[in-house]
Amino acid sequence: MIDSINPTAKTVGMLIGSIALGFTFHWQLNVLLSLVCLLFLMTSKRAKLSTMVRVLIPIAFISVSYFMTGWLFSSEQALFSLTNETIVAGGRAELINGLNLGTRILAFGMIGISYSLTTDSYDLIVSFIQQAKMPMKVGYAILTAFNLTSLIQTEYEHSKLAIQVRNLPVKGFDTKPLFTMMVRMVRWSERLSLSMEAKGFSEERTMHRQLKIKRRDIAFAAGFPLVILGLGMILAR
Amino acid sequence: MNKKELTLRDYLLMALISVVFGVFYLLAVYAGTALTTVLTPFGLGVLGYEPFYGIWFMAAIITTYLIRKPVVGIVTEMIAALIEVLLGNMFGVIILISAFIQGLGVEVAFAFTGYKKYTYKVTMTSAVTATVLTFIWTGFRNNYLAMDWRIVLAIFVTRLLSSLFFTGYLSKLICDKLDEAGILNSMQTREVHDR
Incomplete structure (x- = not known):
């Protein structure tokens, strides 16, 4: 699904998307985003199942550890804002705080994996040189x-x-x-x-592989962060 | 300050040293994961990687010491992050921001001396600035505001101690040994020949 997106556009979209995710604090959005990224991975021809499993295990570990910290050591500020947003029974606010933290790390990790495993190494550097003006x-x-x-x-x-x-x-x-x-x-x-x-290496070197930015690349670079921001704003209401 | 443009050799050195430290990063990840697993049932798993955090700043200190030009620390961390992405790092694209902040944190102390002083005082200051800047960034990314302040304080103190040891002390020790071995002299001689 995202294998063919221009690597620079993919980098921009996912980088801004990750920053946008940083400003949202809803476990529902984190879970939804993790599922979308899982879909990116499952439909990718580059991502191997064995590699996916090898990388997903540590992410699961880290997100569980953040869940435990958020659950057992919630800040008073977080509990206060959670009880203000929704009516939650005693003890449930801590659980939701843990869920928010754990799924946040999971979502960051899933964006990261779906970027790393669906991008060709050579194409990434070629695209940075051609589109992002990397020396x-x-x-x-x-x-x-x-x-x-x-x-x-x-x-x-x-x-x-x-x-x-x-x-x-x-x-x-x-x-x-x-x-x-x-x-x-x-x-x-x-x-x-x-x-x-x-052997004549210089900045004037020409490249056989030529990558271009198409409309769908721009749509992804702009759309991915916008969807995250939009959903975050809807959930914040 | 050496304002000469970074050469192909400088970029290659930064990239090669980043790969060497990749081996150490991997060891740190294994050790951190093991510690996280042990601490998770007590809710302290977030501290698992903190004792090894200073290792991530080492490559930037060493290349800044060897190359002695501005922005080397930031570029090294960015190159290291890109290599990690190519190798399939689990946090992918967001580590580019982390790398920039780590590099900036390391670089600030050297920039204040005009890239002229490479003493323990400077490397220790570098360790502190890198800790503070990365702490602000990870605080935003991992939402420290949702955690008990004592946990957040423990994260900061552990990271600071790790940085002071690995970044401030150990990196400087390796650099001094390289200097004693004549590596720095040979690099500067080559630089003079290149002019």
């Missing part, structure tokens, strides 16, 4: 680092092993392999930039 240097630096991710992880493991073979222990947040990696990254950045520039 070519930034776009290609990101793509380079992204494509080197697995190699960097392997290098990090090698750095840890190199320390361990000297019979030195390496803990979870140890700075020794991190220091080695920092030195390597400085060297890599020098070599990579030299080789890219030697």
Whole structure:
């Protein structure tokens, strides 16, 4: 459903939509929005079910933890505004406060997942370069680092092993392999930039892939936040 | 202040260091999730990620120290966020705003010194400003107004302590070691050759 939306338009729509969501405090809207985002994911050809499940589990955990905090540690201000808005019996205001908080995090997470998993990595950077005027240097630096991710992880493991073979222990947040990696990254950045520039890399570089903004992209960028704001205002009455 | 434009090498360094810290971010996420799980039944799950919060500012401090040009902290955090999005981060698009605020928080202290001082005093100030700005942002995003003030205070204090340790102390320690190893000198020599 949203796979084919221009990545820059999708970014603008979902970014403003997320900010609009920040100004609303209704669990009904959060749940509805989460369901809409689930629909985006289910109809996407890019989002794999296994990846979706892997990302949804931590979000569910975090939203449950916010629900518990909102339920057990409600602020007096929140309870006061809830009892003013609706007639709620003792104890139910805390529950609704928890529900508001928990579903808020869930909705933010669902917008985030439906954005990340339905957007092609290469198209996102290409679109930022072409539509959002991102400098070519930034776009290609990101793509380079992204494509080197697995190699960097392997290098990090090698750095840890190199320390361990000297019979030195390496803990979870140890700075020794991190220091080695920092030195390597400085060297890599020098070599990579030299080789890219030697092959004629510059801001004048042309791109085979050309992306354009169509009417439906603009409709999504404007419509997504407007729907959230509209529903928020209706529920606030 | 070095007002020279950021080069391809600078952007590559920022992106590569962001990926290296991605490994640490992942470790922090695992540790934070485990702590959140333990604390959730007591209603304290919101504190789960706070002890590791300072780790998210480390990349910006290190690149600012190494490159020594304005806006490096903000750009590093934005690049790191974009790489996280490409890798399928669960909070997707909204982390672009979080990244900008984190970078701005780190950058402010260095900007006040005209990017000339890189002492513990500056990195510690940077940790404080990053904590304050991110606290305001997460307060809006996670609606701290709906929570008991003691929980909100606990969030702030834990985040501040984490930032002071990881951002103010540990990042500076790594940077000083890099300086001792001659990395900073070699980078500045290359910069002079590029002019």
